[in-house]
Amino acid sequence: MNSLGKQAKRRESTNTPEGFGLIGRSAALDRRIHAVRGDIADIALAGVLFAPHYARPMTRRCSVPVAAVREAPGDDAELISELLHGEAFEILDLSGAWAWGYSAHDHYVGYIRQDVLDDSPAPAWRVRVRSAEVLNAATEGASVRERLSMGALVAGTLDGDGVETAKGWIARESLQPANHVGGDPVTFAQQMIGVPYLMGGRSVDGIDCSGLVQLSLALTGVSAPRDSDLQAEALGTPRAPDAALRRGDFIFFEGHVGMMVDAERMIHANGNANAVSIDPVADVRARAAAKGVDSFMVRRA
Structure with a gap:
């Protein structure tokens, strides 16, 4: 946050x-x-x-x-x-x-x-896309009962090319095993571009900066704390002073966090865009400096 x-x-x-x-x-x-x-x-x-x-x-x-x-x-x-x-x-x-x-x-x-x-059973699947539709049947033209945000968990059994849950049928391509480990958290974060900024949010309906990092890491099997200051202590390792920024680096400002998309741009949920966006780090630093925050920290995943 x-x-x-x-x-x-x-x-x-x-x-x-x-x-x-x-x-x-x-x-x-x-x-x-x-x-x-x-x-x-x-x-x-x-x-x-x-x-x-x-x-x-x-x-x-x-x-x-x-x-x-x-x-x-x-x-x-x-x-x-x-x-x-x-x-x-x-x-x-x-x-x-x-x-x-x-x-x-x-x-x-x-x-x-x-x-x-x-007291529903332990889930076996996790939503891996921005939003997954829960359908009333595994047939063409089936109605949508509800939509689940990226990161949501469900219990269910494989049924053809989908998973049958207590609430309906979900396409298998929208899910991954709940215990899945591996992948690129930045790729998951990029699916959330344009999601509204919401302090305290963790879903496709609204998300904050630390929520985006936490959620993206969860899809790769990595647990992260909720708030950015806690993440700054727990995630990755300190970057060498002379190391160039690279994809996946965590970049922390006072009260803010994002992930590097490449050597120059970061993805973050932010109040400036009022959404999840990709911005040049130089621009983010300039905005922070204008508010009296002229330092940042990078930790390498």
Whole structure:
């Protein structure tokens, strides 16, 4: 995500002790990726901090094409991420219409509506194209029941040149095995060119800079954190100072990330174009410098 304010807000809460009424050992944790509130914490943190109550996660999966993960329980709360169809959410607490926990693929903590989660089986396939149609039958002229975004997961069995799922039939060419490893993340990212920019988004309906990187890497079997500052610590290795930029390099500005398409251009979801676009790095640097950010970092995949 390329909002410094948003990341700063989430990081600030990491070091805020309010709500811990017990005295004991605790640690400053990043609450974006460590599930802890004043009243409850993930049982995995029991040896790290002292909390009034610990909960074991209960796994459920997203049953709709895209579901909002929010900062607080409420449809008007800030969108911090999204869950795609078939992705798992680890529930730690249920209250009213909302579940609190974290996305299994990146451990990102937030609230999601209970009615978009179910106990469907583990998926076998992942959507590899920008958008996949779910048809009511494997016949010509079949109607479209819904469309799933790149990265969505489905359970189903091979049926001719497609996969039959609980919701309908999907062309095999639109899918790859869920456990697929390999490929070029930049090629996947390029399929998303023109997708609207959306802070917190991870789908073809809207995506942010770190969401684009995370999603593109997932298609190659590589797990990545949710936010750009976390990605800057986890992805790739530092580039040699004298090395030229090349395709696949991750390029980080303050609060922003993209991937190099070649030695001079990067692909990124950005507010300038209000969409996913390919731009000369020199132009991106100039815009950043105009805002007082005159440095960047490159990590090699």
